[in-house]
Amino acid sequence: xxxxxxxxxxxxxxxxxxxxxxxxxxxxxxxxxxxxxxxxxxxxxxxxxxxxxxxxxxxxxxxxxxxxxxxxxxxxxxxxxxxxxxxxxxxxxxxxxxxxxxxxxxxxxxxxxxxxxxxxxxxxxxxxxxxxxxxxxxxxxxxxxxxxxxxxxxxxxxxxxxxxxxxxxxxxxxxxxxxxxxxxxxxxxxxxxxxxxxxxxxxxxxxxxxxxxxxxxxxxxxxxxxxxxxxxxxxxxxxxxxxxxxxxxxxxxxxxxxxxxxxxxxxxxxxxxxxxxxxxxxxxxxxxxxxxxxxxxxxxxxxxxxxxxxxxxxxxxxxxxxxxxxxxxxxxxxxxxxxxxxxxxxxxxxxxxxxxxxxxxxxxxxxxxxxxx
Amino acid sequence: xxxxxxxxxxxxxxxxxxxxxxxxxxxxxxxxxxxxxxxxxxxxxxxxxxxxxxxxxxxxxxxxxxxxxxxxxxxxxxxxxxxxxxxxxxxxxxxxxxxxxxxxxxxxxxxxxxxxxxxxxxxxxxxxxxxxxxxxxxxxxxxxxxxxxxxxxxxxxxxxxxxxxxxxxxxxxxxxxxxxxxxxxxxxxxxxxxxxxxxxxxxxxxxxxxxxxxxxxxxxxxxxxxxxxxxxxxxxxxxxxxxxxxxxxxxxxxxxxxxxxxxxxxxxxxxxxxxxxxxxxxxxxxxxxxxxxxxxxxxxxxxxxxxxxx
Ligand SMILES: Nc1ncnc2c1ncn2[C@@H]1O[C@H](COP(=O)(O)OP(=O)(O)OP(=O)(O)O)[C@@H](O)[C@H]1O
Ligand SMILES: [Mg+2]
Numbered sequence: 001x002x003x004x005x006x007x008x009x010x011x012x013x014x015x016x017x018x019x020x021x022x023x024x025x026x027x028x029x030x031x032x033x034x035x036x037x038x039x040x041x042x043x044x045x046x047x048x049x050x051x052x053x054x055x056x057x058x059x060x061x062x063x064x065x066x067x068x069x070x071x072x073x074x075x076x077x078x079x080x081x082x083x084x085x086x087x088x089x090x091x092x093x094x095x096x097x098x099x100x101x102x103x104x105x106x107x108x109x110x111x112x113x114x115x116x117x118x119x120x121x122x123x124x125x126x127x128x129x130x131x132x133x134x135x136x137x138x139x140x141x142x143x144x145x146x147x148x149x150x151x152x153x154x155x156x157x158x159x160x161x162x163x164x165x166x167x168x169x170x171x172x173x174x175x176x177x178x179x180x181x182x183x184x185x186x187x188x189x190x191x192x193x194x195x196x197x198x199x200x201x202x203x204x205x206x207x208x209x210x211x212x213x214x215x216x217x218x219x220x221x222x223x224x225x226x227x228x229x230x231x232x233x234x235x236x237x238x239x240x241x242x243x244x245x246x247x248x249x250x251x252x253x254x255x256x257x258x259x260x261x262x263x264x265x266x267x268x269x270x271x272x273x274x275x276x277x278x279x280x281x282x283x284x285x286x287x288x289x290x291x292x293x294x295x296x297x298x299x300x301x302x303x304x305x306x307x308x309x310x311x312x313x314x315x316x317x318x319x320x321x322x323x324x325x326x327x328x329x330x331x332x333x334x335x336x337x338x339x340x341x342x343x344x345x346x347x348x349x350x351x352x353x354x355x356x357x358x359x360x361x362x363x364x365x366x367x368x369x370x371x372x373x
Numbered sequence: 374x375x376x377x378x379x380x381x382x383x384x385x386x387x388x389x390x391x392x393x394x395x396x397x398x399x400x401x402x403x404x405x406x407x408x409x410x411x412x413x414x415x416x417x418x419x420x421x422x423x424x425x426x427x428x429x430x431x432x433x434x435x436x437x438x439x440x441x442x443x444x445x446x447x448x449x450x451x452x453x454x455x456x457x458x459x460x461x462x463x464x465x466x467x468x469x470x471x472x473x474x475x476x477x478x479x480x481x482x483x484x485x486x487x488x489x490x491x492x493x494x495x496x497x498x499x500x501x502x503x504x505x506x507x508x509x510x511x512x513x514x515x516x517x518x519x520x521x522x523x524x525x526x527x528x529x530x531x532x533x534x535x536x537x538x539x540x541x542x543x544x545x546x547x548x549x550x551x552x553x554x555x556x557x558x559x560x561x562x563x564x565x566x567x568x569x570x571x572x573x574x575x576x577x578x579x580x581x582x583x584x585x586x587x588x589x590x591x592x593x594x595x596x597x598x599x600x601x602x603x604x605x606x607x608x609x610x611x612x613x614x615x616x617x618x619x620x621x622x623x624x625x626x627x628x629x630x631x632x633x634x635x636x637x638x639x640x641x642x643x644x645x646x647x648x649x650x651x652x653x654x655x656x657x658x659x660x661x662x663x664x665x666x667x668x669x670x671x672x673x674x675x676x677x678x679x680x681x682x683x
Contacts, residue, residue, distance in 0.1 A: 052578050073584035085579035089598035098594065102584035164583070 002063035002076065002171035002204055003028040004049065009058035011044055018044050019055070020228040031198050031205045032233075035215040035251070036225035042208045045225070046174050049206065051075050062172065073102070077172040078165035082180055084157045086149040092160050093145040096132045099168045104128070135167045138200075155186045162197065173198075173205045179214065191218055212252050216240070224248045240286075246360035249284050255315060257354075258327045259284045260300075268321055270299045273350045277363040280355040287315060287330040289352035292338060298345025302327065304338050318344060420662070426655035433649040445656035455657070457632045458640040459664075461546055462616065465636060468550040469557065469615040474607055476554060477561025478600075484562070485569050495566065499559040506556060510624035513552050514539070517625075539625050542633040549634055552621050557614060561607045568603035572596060605676040609669065616665055637661050 004026040011019040018041045026032045034042045047053040049060055051072040060067050067075045078099075086095050101110055104124050109115045136142040139159045149157055158178060165173055178194070179187045195218055198205050209215055215222045216236040223233040224247075231245045236252075243249035249257045260283050265272060276283075295301055302318040305326060316329040316338055327346060331338065338344065355363040427445055431438035449455050484494050501509065516523045517538040525535030538548040576595045580586060585594045597604075619638040622628060628635035628643070641661065645654030 047578075050578075050582060052581060071586060072578075072581045073586060077582065079578070079582045081575045081579060083573070083575055085573070085575040087576070087579075087594060087598065089601065090594075098585065099583040102590065107587075107589070164579075 003030075004172060004204060004206070005059075005061040005064075006045075006049070007059040007061070009045065009048060009055045009060070011041070011048060011053065011055050018228050019048070021058070022225075022228075022230055023058075024223060024230060024233060026204060026206060029202050029204055031195075031207065031218060031220045033207045033209060033215040033219035033222045034225055035209055035212055035222055037251070038210055040225050041228040042210070042225055043176050046079075046176050046206060046208050049172075050077050050079050050174050052079075075172075076170050077174055078168065078170035080158075080161050080165050080173070080175040080178045082177040084149070084161040084181075086157060086160055086164070088149050090148070091145065092136075092141065092147055092149065092152070093132060095149065095160060096135065096145075096163050096167050097128050099164060100128045100131065103168065131167055132163075135163050139163050139166075154182050155190060158182065158190060159193075162194070166197075166201070171203055173201075173203060175205065175207045177209055178207075180209070180211070187214075194218065213254065216252065222252075224251060226251075243354065244362050246282060246284065246356040246362075249354060249356075253286060255287055255328045257284050257286055258290070260320075260325065260327070264320075264325065265300075268300060270301075273299065273348070273353060275350070277355055277357075279357040280363050281358040282356040282360070284354040284356060285348050285352055287328045289349045290327065290329040291347040291349070292316070292329060292331060292335070293345040293347045295343035295345050298347045300327065300346040300348070302344060302346065304340050304342045304344060306340055307338060309333070314338075316344075318346065423655045423658050423662075426652055427659050429652045429655075431651045433645065433651050438652070441652070445652050446660075448653065449656050449660065454632055454635060455640065458628075458635040458637050461632075461634060462618070462636045462638075465546060465550050465553065465618055466612060466615045468547070469553040469618075470608060470611050472550070472554040473557045473561050473611045473615075474604065476558040477607065478565050478604075480558065481562045481565035481569060482596075485566060495563065498562050501556045502559040502563075504556075506620040507624050509556065510552070510621045513621070514625050517548060539634075540630055542630050545626050545630065545634040549618070549621050549625065552625075553615055553618060557611055561611060564603055564607050565600060568600045569596070572599040605673075608676065609672055612668065612672065613665070616668075637664075 004024075006022055006024040009019055009022045010017070022045060034045065036042050044053060048055045051067065051070060051074075055068075062075060062077070072079075087098065090098070104127075105115070105121060109118045109121045109124075115121055132145070133142065136145055139162060141156060141159050141163060144152060144156060144160070149160065152160065158181075161178070175194075179190050182190060191214060194205075194207075207214075207218065216239075219236060221233060222236055222239055224231045224239065224245075226247055232239060232243065232248045234242075239248060239252045243252065246259070250259070262272070262276075262281050262283065265283060273283075291298075300320060302320045305317045305319045308315040308317070312333070314331050314333055314335075316331060318327045318329055319325075320327060329346065357363055428440055428442060429438040430441045430444075480494075480498055484491055484498075487494075515521070517525075519525060519535065519537040519540070522535075522538075524538070528535040536544055538544050572595065576599065577591065580591055580595050585591060617638055618636050619642065622634055622636055622639045623642070626634045628639050637657070638661070641654055641657045644650045644657060
């Protein structure tokens with residue numbers, strides 16, 4: 001059982017800073033997801049935790065102890081890689097057995113022919129076999145143990161990779177986009193399996209993805225990373241409803257949050273809602289915070305440009321009155337139908353309006369006095 | 374009405390397809406004919422000719438010959454020098470192939486793990502491959518000279534008295550084999566270097582997390598297995614090249630002393646062009662070809678079973 005603590009981790013390759021002072025505490029048994037756009041340094045951070053990459057400064061603590069001078073195998077972490085990284089020449093069984101054999105057998109005992117004759121190997125091998133069979137049946141790959149990785153499907157390979165991480169009962173699981181090579185349907189299924197695995201093992205999971213839906217559905221907490229910095233670390237629902245940063249608001253949620261700049265809002269001739277902070281430069285609101293009203297009745301007015309019917313929801317893309325910018329609106333399928341080309345008014349729930357200043361930082365408490373002015 | 378219109382183009386297309394089928398066949402043959410002609414002209418033709426000659430008593434320069442059945446082969450198998458040449462060739466291959474593969478692999482690993490001067494080392498080790506063997510053989514001849522040669526001088530400095538490498542029955546074949554390794558390992562090295570570049574970093578990472586992070590463990594669990602296909606290619610190529618050993622033998626020892634370094638191809642050349650026994654030489658060629666084909670097939674079958682993953 002282990003909590004992880006990162007203190008001011010910095011990493012640069014040559015002149016380029018990749019990770020810029022990241023501090024993060026991950027609780028014991030937590031499922032934490034690192035999410036961020038491609039190239040923001042997620043994998044690098046994960047590799048630093050694993051010990052595959054050395055940070056330039058800062059400390060990594062696992063279970064309260066500094067592990068900076070420990071090699072990956074001594075850190076009690078297991079890692080699952082994007083392209084599985086199974087040993088192609090070894091059977092599934094041997095793939096699963098490798099982390100156990102390297103730990104429990106001496107180098108001589110591990111030699112192909114000589115090792116078999118050495119004393120002590122037989123008992124260890126028997127124990128290893130039992131453990132692997134248990135892990136394999138848990139992951140439903142028991143019937144594949146004799147195959148080579150090349151003879152498996154993508155989902156099966158991913159299960160083997162999970163199994164290889166699992167067999168030695170590490171305190172920490174690190175996963176670097178483990179589902180990105182799978183097709184959409186399998187991805188959803190494996191998502192559920194990984195969540196179940198986390199629940200059953202109860203150990204700390206650090207999961208890297210650039211898919212915000214994965215982050216939202218799987219994690220206890222999500223760390224949003226951008227350009228080598230952590231923008232916000234919070235529970236998924238808080239990230240969605242209460243983002244601290246405009247970039248977080250824009251990354252989390254699909255379809256994307258609507259953002260209208262203050263200047264644009266004013267230029268549309270619309271009155272600003274009550275309670276807008278003086279520093280507010282951007283007004284943002286989720287598609288479900290907008291109601292459709294008769295044209296001219298809303299704060300903002302526009303023309304429906306297109307209609308996306310997803311069955312459960314209908315999304316309207318509304319072009320604002322001056323033709324600049326669109327707002328996405330979620331409506332219910334049983335609401336009165338809107339067709340493209342119709343002029344509509346948009347009513348925005350003021351409680352769901354998020355304000356950000358020019359630098360993209362959230363503006364919170366609003367003085368009523370100023371709003372009245 | 375519209376349905377009819379719709380069907381008409383399809384029928385027409387079907388008819389046209391029937392009409393062109395025979396034409397397509399002709400076209401297909403036309404398309405493969407250059408390759409086919411070359412194959413017959415350069416490969417099957419000569420082989421057939423050699424097999425034919427091996428059944429005759431033809432001498433180079435004479436205008437007549439007679440079919441003498443398998444007499445050439447009988448003579449060949451009864452000839453102790455043939456057996457000597459065959460065993461020498463096999464010994465030569467048995468030294469050169471592992472030597473070349475190992476040296477090429479070790480040098481490739483060293484080059485890839487040492488930063489800087491990589492390009493220079495790669496080029497330097499590749500030079501022997503680019504050079505002409507018969508010219509280099511002369512250089513080696515002087516290097517191995519018993520009294521003024523560099524090798525024996527160097528040994529002398531260390532207090533070891535060298536031998537007359539190329540004139541000594543015990544060392545002639547070995548010396549030739551070492552020269553063969555020297556000439557071939559650069560090629561193996563280049564192939565291994567490119568193979569090493571293709572090993573995914575994630576496998577090394579996985580091995581490190583799994584606890585296989587020593588040099589030997591990394592070699593055993595990642596590097597060597599991933600080099601399997603390249604190794605197979607290198608082994609087959611090196612084996613083929615060392616079966617063909619000829620230039621160095623011709624220039625340095627002419628198969629001597631006392632047939633100690635006689636090899637198949639040199640034997641073949643001597644019989645055919647020094648003694649002008651074309652029929653006998655052809656029989657030797659047939660045996661040589663059979664051995665090569667047999668070896669390549671078994672080699673490929675054995676190695677393929679172990680190195681193909683996906
Ligand atoms: N060995 C290296 N040398 C130089 N630059 C590197 C190295 N490894 C990574 N980088 C750079 O560091 C940055 C972050 O890489 P990283 O792999 O951590 O991104 P990521 O967030 O995992 O992206 P992705 O979602 O695409 O996997 C990238 O700009 C990459 O080019
Ligand atoms: Mg990555």
